[in-house]
Amino acid sequence: MIKVLFFASFREQLNCEQLSLEEGEYSALLSELKRQLAEKGDAWREVMMSDRTLVAINQNMTRQDVTLRSGDEVAFFPPVTGG
């Protein structure tokens, strides 16, 4: 099982804080998981397909495509630039 978490404005945008995906319900690669989640609707597509969306695997930021393993925690959160 993997946990997929959404932070900050993504929670309201997707109306979702967390998903738990069982073995067989999620793709092996992060890029595939993003494509899979993008199919859940327009808001999801916007979040998952944006190159500005930040991703952390097990509380570590990543910009690489990685293989997901059972027990992983994948977190998505929006970029922030204002000041």
Added chain:
Amino acid sequence: MNDEQLLRYSRQIMLPQIDIEGQERLLEARVLILGLGGLGCPAAQYLAAAGVGQMVLVDPDTVDTTNLQRQLLYSSLDQGTPKAEAAKNRLSAINGGVEFEVVEDRLEGEALFEQVSKATVVLDCTDNFSSRFAINAACVRAGVPLVSGAAIRLNGQLSVYDRRQPDAPCYRCLYDEQSNESLSCSESGVLGPVVGTIGTMQALETIKLITGFGKTLHGRLMIFDAMTMEWQKMGLQADPDCPVCGHDR
């Protein structure tokens, strides 16, 4: 330090983490603050009060009515005044011992690099990606630590990019330069205490970098959500392929 300074800074000198030595480091430090909006105001206010010796205040904008809800260095009377000048006036009143340099322009290219090179610590308090990438590149080139804060709506992000540390990541390791579309406060809104919280923490990290106590946010990205009052802490590693800092490893 003279008696007036010993008294003025006594409450922080009392802390073993600051002590006389830390206060002397603050008095000798030169801090570059880029952007004097919702982040820059509290950051500059705390750093001036703490006795940072020299502060360079940079902002190309003038004070506008819509700034007053969150940019607490300015009053209604400052509307139309350049922010850097209005900030200097207010900060001088808070602490006349600080030496100020004012830049009422956007610092770019070599002028930016020159100011960054002279600084002990740089604070990125700007509101757009292009300034942030330029500031990061100058800090990497000059090897000067960068305290980077950002806030929008009810969210904030904060980190320290300290090139003096081995394998330090830079801002470009976190954000891709294709991410050029920025969310601005004028379009998305922001709540004063949210941006104020991040700016205040930028001042705190700056004091730590100058005095050398504690563990800074080097290698960590803090993500603040005011909706739930939650902080997330994410590890941030250097990207070996980073076009800004990767090639010199």
